[in-house]
Amino acid sequence: MSPFLLKIPSLTWFAGNGTDAVSRVQKRQENHPGMICSENRANYRLLYKAGAEEELRREAAEISRLLNPPKVEVPYSTWLWSLFGCSLVVLSGILPALILPANSSEYLQTQGKFLNKCRFFLSPEAYAVFVQKEKQSESVAFVRIDIDRIGFCTLGGLLVCSFIEKLCSTTEESQHRICAIMNLCANLVDNFTHGLAVGASFLISPKFGLMTTFAILVHEIPHEVSDFAILLRADFNKIDAVKAQLVTASGGVLGAVVALYLRSGAVQSADWILPFTAGGFINIALAQILPELNRETNRKQNLRQLAMIVLGLGVMAAVNRFHVA
Structure with missing residues (x-):
């Protein structure tokens, strides 16, 4: 041969x-x-x-x-831990109604909007998905920053909310109502992404999941207070505001279920949602809240506004530092 x-x-x-x-x-x-x-x-x-x-x-x-790797069933304990974490996030939606006094409606209408004025500073959270380190087994991979994609998604969210506002609002009262509805929709999407993060973190370990849930609660509770204020300003009563908060918070449960069903890849596939939602928050802050602040002529009230803005910036800076740590 x-x-x-x-x-x-x-x-x-x-x-x-x-x-x-x-x-x-x-x-x-x-x-x-x-x-x-x-x-x-x-x-x-x-x-x-x-x-x-x-x-x-x-x-x-x-x-x-x-x-096509072999499918691994998610343990029941992971499902239970994820539902527990999402339940804590859901309960944070009714926390403002429980801790605030019964006659706080007018107070929230004047003070809560100042907290919400600072809310759009949370938009860096939407950018974090593009710059954070992703730990994969023993190695560390760096995510490439896609500036154009971030900008277009944020601008898209801002323009969509502006279009809805122009299309639907005719009076000042209806404008407040539309602002509240847009805020609820943005919160629903925001809570959905929180649920994705909670579910994906509990897939790693219960300890990591609890840490992620606590981090979400730290910056979610101030949000819920400002959301509650916007609803009251739109003539929602306290019961209806609580119901609306629970509906938006339930988006977190849906996000956790999706993350567990699709495994952690669902978080990466939804990275465009965060900047889009941030654009909606920017529109609410600049088009709805800021003009009302500028109408104030009382010097004492203006100082209170400035103090609340500085306080909001400090809280957001502390939360961002906590996330990085």
């Missing part, structure tokens, strides 16, 4: 089936050294084709195994 055939052990069947042809090739090579006859070239092409097909089959099987 020729040395050429021995170099491809996976195709030795060819030598067994074509022994006579190989013998003829060997004899011609002995009689005419250095000469490659047409039969030898044909045999070479057949061997090369068969070897390439075998290699392609192996690669296709390996790619299929990597793209």
Whole structure:
């Protein structure tokens, strides 16, 4: 048998089936050294084709195994932990109604909007998904910052909210109502992304999930107070405001279920939602809250506004530092 055939052990069947042809090739090579006859070239092409097909089959099987890993069932304990974390986030939606006095409606209408004025400073949270370090097993991968995508998504959220406001509002009262509805929609999406984070973190470990839930609660409670103020300003009574808060908070439960069902990949696929939602919050702060602040002429009230703005900035800075840590 020729040395050429021995170099491809996976195709030795060819030598067994074509022994006579190989013998003829060997004899011609002995009689005419250095000469490659047409039969030898044909045999070479057949061997090369068969070897390439075998290699392609192996690669296709390996790619299929990597793209379709065996499904691993999520333990019941992970589901329970995730539901527990989401329940805490949901309960934070009714916390303002429980801790604030019964006659706090007018107070919240004047003071809560100042907290909400600072709310749009949370938009860096939407950008964090593009710059945070992602820990993958023992290595650390850095996420590339897509500035254009962030900007377009944020601008898109701002323009969509502005379009809805212009299309639906005709009076000042209806404008307040539309502002409250847009804020509820933005909160629903925001809580959905929080649920994705909670579910994905509990997939890693209960400890990591509890830490993520606590971090969300730290910056979610001030949000809920300002959301409650916006609803009261839109002529919602206290009961209706609590119901609306619970509806938006339930988006977190849906997000956690999606994260557990699709595993942690759902978080990466929803990275555009955060800047889009931030754009909606910016619109609410600049188009609705800021004009009302500028109408104030009382010097004492203006100082209180400034103090609340500085306080809001300090709270957001502390929360961002906590997240980075």
